[in-house]
Amino acid sequence: MDTRLYKSIEFLIIFILLPVSFAINYSVRIKMGIGLLGFLYIVYVLLKVEKKVFKIAPNLKWQKFWKLTIFKLVIIAVLTTLFVWLTDSTLLFNVLLNKPKLWVFILFIYSFFSVYPQEIIYRTFFFERYKGLFKKEALFVFVNAVIFALGHIFFKNSLVIILTFFGGLLFAITYNRTQSTVLVSIEHAVYGCWLFTVGMGDMLGFPA
Template identity: 70%
Template structure:
């Protein structure tokens, strides 16, 4: 399970074939089973093959993290707010204003049940398994962002692919610097929750 050939096949199946297969119309139950089995495999490999401990580090540079995250977040706020205001003003903060309880519930569920598993897959597992195979760091970060974007191809939306690619670059850079699933999950949750809040949730599968 640690050979280059095995990892190459593993990469293709998990990060290319499975996402592409989800664009095909077939049983939702089967897709869920594939997703659960895939995630179970990833957790098994992390814990039993890579001997990776899933724990909260205590020596994190929180001050630098928050400073950099909020700087990026401020830029995201400006561009996304302008985008929604220009393209469809009625969507701007629509769920927050009209359905605050739903808004709060989705933020909590999304942050716990969606963001953290995604970061285990696309950052913790991806970096642990494939970083040693690719010596060019910039190419590796781009590859990670492409894989993250491809994981959202089932939305069938070009803007979603662009946003997730850019987000993938940000998250990969954060994980590369901090090696922390916790920090990159917090960053991911902040940006994702904001997109839902500002009115871009529909295209990303958030209920509204």
């Protein structure tokens, strides 16, 4: 389970073959079953094989984390607001203004039941398991962003792939710096919630 060959095959199955297979048309129930089994396997490996102990990263300066996150959020907010306004202004803050209860509900569900599992898979598991397979840290972070984008290929939307690639870069850099699943999940949730709020939710699979 710890050999280089085993990890390479494991990486190929979990992060390439499975995401690509989810883009193929077959039973959603089967896809959910495969996804659940995959997630349980990842949690098992993290806890029993890698002996991972989840922590918030107590030595991190929270003020610095929030300053960086808000700085990046401002840039993202400006760019995405302009994008929605120029492409379809009717979507701009549509759910927030017209369905505020749905907006609150979706943000809660997304933050706790989508973001956190994604970060366990794509950051915590990936970094703990495969860092030894890469000699250069920059390449390792880049590959993480690529497979995170590939994980969204089932949307069959090129803009989603681009957004998730750049998002993957940001999240990989944050995790690499903090080694905290909680902090990178907070950052992921902040940016994802903003995209839903500004009017890009339909494109990213949010109910609207």
